[in-house]
Every structure is written in structure tokens, then in C-alpha cells.
Amino acid sequence: MCAGDHPLFIPTDPPPVTVELDSGWTLAASGRVADAGPQISAAGYLAAAPVWHRVSRMPATVLDALQQDGTYQNVYAGTNLRDAVPQDLYLQDWWYRTTFEAPAGHSTYRLDFPGINYRAEVWLNGGLVADSSQLVGMYVDHDVDITDHVVAGGSNVLAVKVVPERAMQDVDGVELADSWYDWINSRYLGVPGNSFVPDRNAGIFKPVYLSASGAVEIGAATVNTDVHLPEADSARLNVYVTVRNNSARPARGTMRAVISRAGKPDIGVEQTVTLGPGERRELTFDPGRFAALELDRPDLWWPYTLGDPALYDLKLEFWQRDHVIDSTSTRFGVRTFRQHRDSDERFPGSGGNFYLTVNGRDFPVRGAVYTPDLLFRDDPGREDATLAYTRDLGLNMLRLESKIPGERFFERADELGIPLMVGWMCCNQWEKWEQWDDEDRAVALDSLRSQAQMLRTHPSVAVWANGSDGLPPEPLRTQYRAVLRDLHWQNAVVDTVSAQAREDWDGIHMAGPYSWRAPGYWLAGRYPATRGATAEQGDNEHIPPYASLRQFIPPDALWPIGETWYFHAGSDPRNAVLTSAQRVINRRYGPSAGAEEFARKAQLAHYESTRAQFEAFAADGSAEHKMTMYWMLNSPWPSFFGHIFDWYLRPGGAYFGAKAGLRPLSMVFDAYAGADHSAADITVTNQSASDADGLTARVRVYDLQGRIREDRTVTDVAVRAGDALTVVSLPRVARDSPVFFVRCELIAANGAVVAENVYWQSQQRDDAGDPAADRPFETRQVSWADMTALNRMPRVALQLGAERNRHGGVTVFLRNPTGRIAFFERAEILAGSGGDEILPIRYSDNYVTVFPGETVEVYATVPAGGPEPGWVRVSGYNTAAQVVPIG
Structure with a gap:
């Protein structure tokens, strides 16, 4: 018998490769294409304009791609999303097409689609690889074996036919995708019930990956960490990894795991495994068998407000005969989140309020709710700016109510030390359990399995929520928990974040408010919404600064407030026409003569209310103030729906009010x-x-x-x-x-x-x-x-100056030489003397008050690679705008 015939021997492949397929894509509506999958996925097929649209950046949903190539322009301005875009894009199927080179010499080739909305067929080189009954679910990670269809070492043609989520007339959506519910205004979009964009976010909205490996393939892996408490001086690690034999012969080899961190000695453990033909198995490395996984004085991962978010690297390799057959790498943090209940029973249910500890320390949550772009646009720069703002504000958690982005977002949260609560969305089909059929039930469990498998090793992920406003019924609730248990989920789990009038509530309530409240409301201690643990509360009607307002409301619609404004409001009838915002600003600060004055007064109202919300959860310590989640952190598009900063990344009154309320x-x-x-x-x-x-x-x-x-x-x-x-x-x-x-x-x-x-x-x-x-x-x-x-107030003339400081930022000096108060002064860093504010940007403070005879310094930091700061503009409530050069 020669070596190649040995039943435990698998020929050596080249080193494993994973590449993102992010270029060369085109898009077409299936109704405009006469050909089918065999022809579209064949070499030499002419994907020509105007039927086929070039996709300049992938991943991209249908409408995002059509905006990229100019088919529809400025869809966020005015009422263009309704009037300039066909509203039936979701009633068509869509073809995505690209070509790619596959490396030669590998035994296994796969395509990974972590985000397709909602169904898909995959065709490769003229053949059907997977159909739309197999690839179902917006949040299901689809792993497709293409080994029998790929041209190894040559060019390949990939065509993906996407079938959008459909809806019937009598229900608000019949599939487990995602709507924008009350986040955008369905009344003015002309869509009854839940709010959707015209394509229903159909398409490939997360990256597509090609992997080439040996016949033995390493699958998903995670590291569970159990910190010894209360001392936090040691930790036990458990490594779980799946391995799969894709060949028709038995395979034997060694799985090696190496854990490393700069300044620490590497930890290496290994075990031998024999796999039968086609066998998939989970391997465990635990401290009971591998003493090296008992760490002494590890560097702990902390939320950035409590310490350094230390990260370790895990490298996994499958070896045969001194050759690496497959390898993967991931990062993890040594930390332990635990959930608890206090003794406060003033709210419905029993058992008290939910709260968290991390590494044995109490962790009062001061957070906000994150949203991606309305078109699910893949934009790493925007994600980075949003997470940087999160830290600048002092927020210590973000909640994601579905709309789960790609893994890069979670990697950045790991690095920055920003804890996350992730879970399913309220109100749409995810909570219309009575309408589910067998496919919905299967998709729900597959979706949870996919997302939990991706999230579980990220130290930033602290909480998973199986439901938002509702409580999943049995047996689904038990099935959800079983999926998490099978995946070794080590973090907090709640089944709902809305208090239920029953014993099985999870200690989190959702009483809002979702409209403006005076500071005294938050600080009086009389209103239940201002106590305990709450998953969402804030103001659903936020007026952005005037500079942002002008960018999405056309000049002829800026004043008086009317239909175009409402188009960008929320969908709930009680905030769809900005009733509370107008009442508050007019009653409190007086009627306005135009949009600029109205927006200026709005920043005062947002500042004082938002600051008070966070102050209230600090002023009595954490005994009764376990969690507040501001609704919301950011905007999915230019809108008046609740946010701390707007879609243009312009910090306004709410931003600096929140920053003041969150100071250490x-x-x-x-x-x-x-x-x-x-x-x-x-x-x-x-x-x-x-x-x-x-x-x-x-x-x-x-x-x-x-x-x-x-x-x-x-x-x-x-x-x-x-x-x-x-x-x-x-x-x-x-x-x-x-x-x-x-x-x-x-x-x-x-x-x-x-x-x-x-x-x-x-x-x-x-x-x-x-x-x-x-x-x-x-x-x-x-x-x-x-x-x-x-x-x-008496008018004040400030003396201004600005200079570059030694930290690479800009210091602005606001001097008040008078005996009067200069109130609510806003500094803006500009590239040119007459231009717009450089965004994104971070300030030490803003909307400052300069008292008689005093000078206030404001420090600004502009991200590297952006426009060069050249000027400063300062305007205030009782001061004229001035622009001065930066010295």
C-alpha cells in the first residue's frame, strides 16, 4: 500500500485561503432579463447597461446599489424616497452577478453569505448550487459548498438571484426580515402598517466570502472565560471548535490551539482526532484536561469606563504529517458578565430589576440604541465615527434591536471596550408568532443559531434578548434557550425587555417616555419610567441643528413646518407630525419666525432634557438606577426621529447634554x-x-x-x-x-x-x-x-481666538470682556471660512456659557485623513456669529 492509499491520509493542499468577493458585481431586475440562471452564470454572458447596473461597492442592498450608480439620486432629500423611487422594487426579484478567480489545488471550496435578504438561488458556472428553499432568512448565515462546481485555478461566474421579503395585504409582513416600524413615517411613505423602504432592504447586505481549504476544515470556534470572583486574579478558559471532514475517507490529524497576547507567554494545547468520512464534530479544550488553560493574573477585558479592554488572540490549526490543512484565527477577551435581580418590586411582576456585573463589579448601564443606515449601507467609516462618538459621550452600552450589522462592527466594539445588547426586533413579524408557519419557526431558530455563533466569542457582547416588546411563547422560548445553550452562550439572556404583568418578566421595563420631558420629570423621583432598568426611553421628536436641516429639507419646504418635515418624522400618530416638539419649543422658548430660529431653540430643549435623563440615573447612585437606554443614539437617515446625533454625524444639543450628564x-x-x-x-x-x-x-x-x-x-x-x-x-x-x-x-x-x-x-x-x-x-x-x-438677553460681543494644540487638535478661546452673560455658544471647526462644519468631529464641550470677564476653552479633535481645519465659527443665543482663522 502506498502512502496515498492509507485510509487516514489526506493529500496536502496549499495553505487555506479566504477572500472577500467585493468587486466586479452587477445588478439587474429579473423582469428585465430574458435569461435564466444557466445563462447568466455562464462565462461570456453580456451583463450590459442599461439592464445591468454596476455596483461600485459591495455589499449593497438593491436600492443602495441603484443609488450608487445614479439611477436614483439624493433619495434622502425631501420626499424623494417616496416620489423619485418606484415603491414596488420589493415585488421584483434581483440578480447579482460577478466573476472571481479560485485558487488552485484545494480540496474544498465554499461560499459564505452571512447576509442575504430574504431568499436566494446561487448559480455558479451555469449550474444551480442552492435554491431559494435552502437559502432563506435575512439573519441566517448561509454556508454553500461549491467544490463540485468551481473552476479551481481559473475564472468563475457567480450569479445570485435574490427574492425580497413579500407581504400580503392583511398582515404587516409575513417573513422574518426587518422593518423600520415607527422609525420612519409609514403614513407619508404611503405604506400601511409597518414602515419599509421601497426595496424592503432586499439584497446582499453583508460581505460574500470565498474560502478554499483542505479536505479537513475548521469551522466555528469560541472561547468561554470564567473569571475567578471576587478576586478576579485568575480565569478558566474553555475552547470549543468544530472540525469537519469533507472527504469520503477517514482523516486523522492534530488540532492545535495557541492563545497569545503581547507581553504574555503563549499558551499551546493540542489533541489528536480521527474523523469518519463526512463527519463533523465539536472539540473541547478545557482546564480539566489542559492545565495551561487555567490562567493566573490574566489581563481582563473591561468596558472602557472601568478599565482596559484587553484582547487575546486564538489561532487554531489542523495538522497532518507536518502540514497545516486548515487554520483560523479569532480574538477574545477574558471577562465574565453576570445578570442579577435586585429587591425592588415596585414594577409589574416579581423579582426586582435586572442588572449586570462585569468581572465582579456592578455595571450600571448608561446606554443608547444603535441603528445602521436606512439602506443597510456598508460604511466602515460611519461605524467607526459612531463608536468614537459613543465613547466621547461616555455611554457604556449600545443596544441593537435587530438590524444586526456585519462582524466588523463587533470587532471594533471589542477593541474599544463598548458593551452591547443584541436581540430581535419588536412589532413586526418577529413578534407576530400567531402568524408563523413551519418555515418561520425553522428560520427563527436558524437565525438565532447564526447570530449567536457569530456573537458569542466577542467580549463586547454582554446581553442577548430573545424578544423586545413581547415575550416569545412556549415552546419557542425554550427552543431559543436551547440554541444558546448548545452554542455555549456565556453571556446574559433575557426573553423580553418589556415588563410583563406576570412572573416570567426579566426585570426590564419599557415605559418610555418617547416624547420630550422637562428636567424636573427625570429628577423628581415620582415617575416609574425614571427608575429601575429600562430598555428604551428618550424623545422621538428631535430637531437637528439648522445646518443639517438645510441638507435634507428643500428651501421651499423649510418653513412653515409641513408635509416634508413630517415625511422625515416617526410613524406613530403621536409623533408623526412633530406635535410635542412644536408644543414644547413654542411654549417654553416662544414662537419662531423661521426654521433657523426654531432649530436654535430646539437645541436648548434637547440639551436640558437629555442631560437630565442621564443625570437622574446618576444622582441617586446605582441603587435604584440599573439601566437607561436612550432612544436612540443615531439616525438611520436624515430625520426627526429620536437621536443623540443626526445622520450627518453633527452633534447638536442632545449630544452635548448627554455628554454633560454622563461625565465621570x-x-x-x-x-x-x-x-x-x-x-x-x-x-x-x-x-x-x-x-x-x-x-x-x-x-x-x-x-x-x-x-x-x-x-x-x-x-x-x-x-x-x-x-x-x-x-x-x-x-x-x-x-x-x-x-x-x-x-x-x-x-x-x-x-x-x-x-x-x-x-x-x-x-x-x-x-x-x-x-x-x-x-x-x-x-x-x-x-x-x-x-x-x-x-x-443683552447682546454680547465675544473675543475669539483659535490655535492648533500639541495634541494635533484645535483649541478655541472664547473671551467675554463684558459684564453680561454670553449664553449657549456653539463652536464649529471649518475647513474654509464660509464652509460647513468638519464632520465627524469631537469637542471637549460645546454650547458653553461664558460668564462676565471669563474665558472658556473648547478643544476639538478632527479624525485623521479628513479636511484640514482652517477656521472657527462661533455663534450663540445672544451673540452674533463670528468666523476667525486658526492660528
């Missing part, structure tokens, strides 16, 4: 929200990972003329990590000033100002009414603060 150390003024409203509590909050002492708290009150009416100082303040301490009780002062300013400064022992908060307060108080009458989608104030005196 700060001072919070409670807006006289206490029981009798005669005095305000001013509290030092510590949301950092370390105790703080030797602090000085100073509180000053100014009237509208800029005169100091109260000045109090408290020394030797000490606050433990995660705690808060009330330091001043401030009576109502300056009663002759209809609006006054409360200035709170926290000063370190060396005299440096750690944090400064400026509040504008009306003598006429806000009253949000009886908590029992609170309605999440409506702003129902009983009485309103009157801030209109701000419109009559």
Missing part, C-alpha cells in the same frame, strides 16, 4: 423638582471607576443681567465610585429675574475644574402632572416653565 464626575441641579419645590438639591455624582475625594463644590446663581445673586462653596467633598452625595440645598433666589442661571463647578484639590454645569431656570416651574396620567408618546405638562426672557 459632575454636579447635578435638580430643577426644584423635590416635594415642595421650594429648594433644589445639588448633588455631586461619581460615575467613574474610582473613589474621589478632596473635591470642592461651588454653586453660583446669576440673573439675566449677569449679576451674581448667590455664591456657595462646600469643601472636602468625597464620593465613592458609583455613588452620589447631595452637597447644597438651594432656595429659590433672584426672584426679580424671570430666568436665572445656576452654575455648578466641581474643583479638584489642585484647583483644576473637573466639571462645570450651567442650568437655565425659570421662576415659573414645570409640572409634568400626576404620574398615573403619564403617557409615553405625549408631552402632557400641567404647567410650563417660561424661558422666553432668554430671547431678550
